[in-house]
Amino acid sequence: MQSRRMSYVPISAYFQWVSAGILLVVTIAAFAATIAGFLGFLPMLTLPLQFGEVIYPQAGAAIQVGAIVLLVAICSTLPSGFRVSRLENSHRDFSMCMSDVAEAYQFCHAADREGVFNLGTEYDAVKERIMYLRSHPDLRELEPEILEAAAEMSYASRELAEIYSDENVSRARGFLKHREEEIALFEDKIDRALSVSRELRRQKEAVEVEEAAMENRLHALEEEFGGLLGELGFSRTRTPGNVISMPHATAAE
Template sequence: MAGFQSILFTAQTAMMRLSFLMICLAALAALAATGLSALGVWPWLSLQAGIGAGVSPQAGMAAQIMLTAVAVMLAFFLPASGRILALENSHRRFSLRMEDVLQAYRLAHAADRTGVFTLASEFDAVKERLAFLRTHPDLAGLEPDVLEVASQMSQVSQELADTYSDAKVARARTFLTQRQEELDTFKARLEDAQIIMHELRQWTRDVEIEESIAKSHLGRLRGELFELLPELSAQLQTPPDGSDPEAGSVVPIQPPRRGG
């Protein structure tokens, strides 16, 4: 597609230059014919024209003078158009060259990040990069000055390529991946701990409630038991066979204290 556009642009430029040359020749021929006609060497252009029913005998001469004036004005106007065309062509070539330089620089910078270039001095580093770009299959059609500019740009950004080399970037990505995995593991453990904490808290509440209920039952049983103790104590103090009540020793049971 780019090759077809280049051919079309070249053809358009050639046709515009040919048209400009033909207009210039036509202007010169018309100017010469008009001059010779004014000197009486050549006859004026004959033309039957007029307004309404009248016919002007000077219509051919007026038309010839007007055509000559138009051709001369076009000859003076077209150089400005040619300069504009040349400026557009120069701008287009500049854009293409900048794109080529950018492509070559990207390839050189990518190779620099992978550690292809090892020479330290500035002159040797530029030569090494230039040799690499000249042998690269994607840059076979580029001009030498474009490759030279890209090599110099790559040498200037050598420190940047060393700082963000592929090995360092890979280590940084691996480190961040490990940190992310550790963070995910910590979050999972934290969620498990929160679930266990909630279960233990609920379990503690249930045990406290059951313990309170058990203590309440125990207190009620003690109260009922000591309500029966006076009768049991009287029966124990009076033996059924009528023997001496002092023969046996009975230890009275103290009633439970309230609130204990």
């Protein structure tokens, strides 16, 4: 039965388009012939009528004009007829698409996170969501069943939308941003402390190098001075504190 219906729809649509095309061509041709008749390029329809003793010699022209008006009126109804036919076909071939439901649910869930819906009971809450989806400019072509399913899904996930509302998410992001700023400030303090520590260590090493150099020079001086004292006949004995004691010379010496 479904295959017969699917095969019937294209055939009926085909005949509808063919009929509309023929009607449009006939209307244009008749309208052009009538205009040409009024301008004298073509003869008008001659159909004398008599009503009692009265004869109407221009009845043919009047009938021709009336037929043109009727054809134009019929052609003006063709767009609405095609829209109705397309709507019937869409209802006949309708099947709920999960992508459309997901799209409608995303809009509804986003509005729920923003705190748009305030009604508490299930019936009123679902109805409020359906009205919101119907008024949305991007969802006007969706079927009512899709909007209803999306509204029910949004109502079922209302607690999730409340927990992850835009206000809560914004507050959490602000808290994390504040923590990041504190961490960055703490890292800056650590970097400065490390820099000071490295500078102190460098200065300490420089002082140690200078002290070692001074000790080496002092040791060299002691060696040189000790040799000179030996040549002069003085004996050198070390005492605590690196003090060299020398004997006192007499007056005769």
